[in-house]
Amino acid sequence: MTTETDKTTTEETMTIREMCDLFEVTPRTLRFYESKELIFPIREGTRRHFTRRDRARLKLILRGKRFGFSLEEIRQLLDLYDMGEGKTVQLARTYELAQQHLDEMKGQREELDRAIAELETQMEWGARELEKRRSNAA
DNA sequence: CTTCTTACA
DNA sequence: TGTAAGCA
Structure with missing residues (x-):
């Protein structure tokens, strides 16, 4: 019920x-x-x-x-x-698009990983530079 | 008070 | 999609 x-x-x-x-x-x-x-x-x-x-x-x-x-x-x-195009066609199309988007998403993740890595190195440099200038001022 | 349409951000 | 306006 x-x-x-x-x-x-x-x-x-x-x-x-x-x-x-x-x-x-x-x-x-x-x-x-x-x-x-x-x-x-x-x-x-x-x-x-x-x-x-x-x-x-x-x-x-x-x-x-x-x-x-x-x-x-x-x-x-x-x-x-x-x-009713047939479950097979339906499934095939969905799989095709899914594969396409999966590749796209992985590509975006790689770009993001690169951007993150760059930002991290930049910030490490910034941190060292900051300490250098603070010690000189002191 | 809720939903709907239309127009604009 | 959000928001706002004017109806029903």
Whole structure:
């Protein structure tokens, strides 16, 4: 028996507020994603009603974002998903993009490591220089 | 009071 | 995405 606490798995519809609390995002974000066609909540008058499908997609959207995927890439991936393009194609594309982003992220880490190393040597020089000048002044 | 749209930062 | 304005 499903209680009101696991609407994520139920067919129950959720309000924008409930969605925000559950996924820790702002209403602006949900409306923004809808404008980008990443999710399509049902409209009852002007109010939005998020379905189980929207919740599943949002979950993937947020994950993809954490992995550095652009909203456009995520949208295309999501489209393949429900277009029934075949799980294999879906998986292959996702893997391809993931590999691409992984390489990109590793490259960025190397750059960051270099910048950190440089800053550290500069600061070591600065520290010695400072002590030198202090002793001369004293 | 909450949600929605639109426009601007 | 945040914020603000004007409605419903």
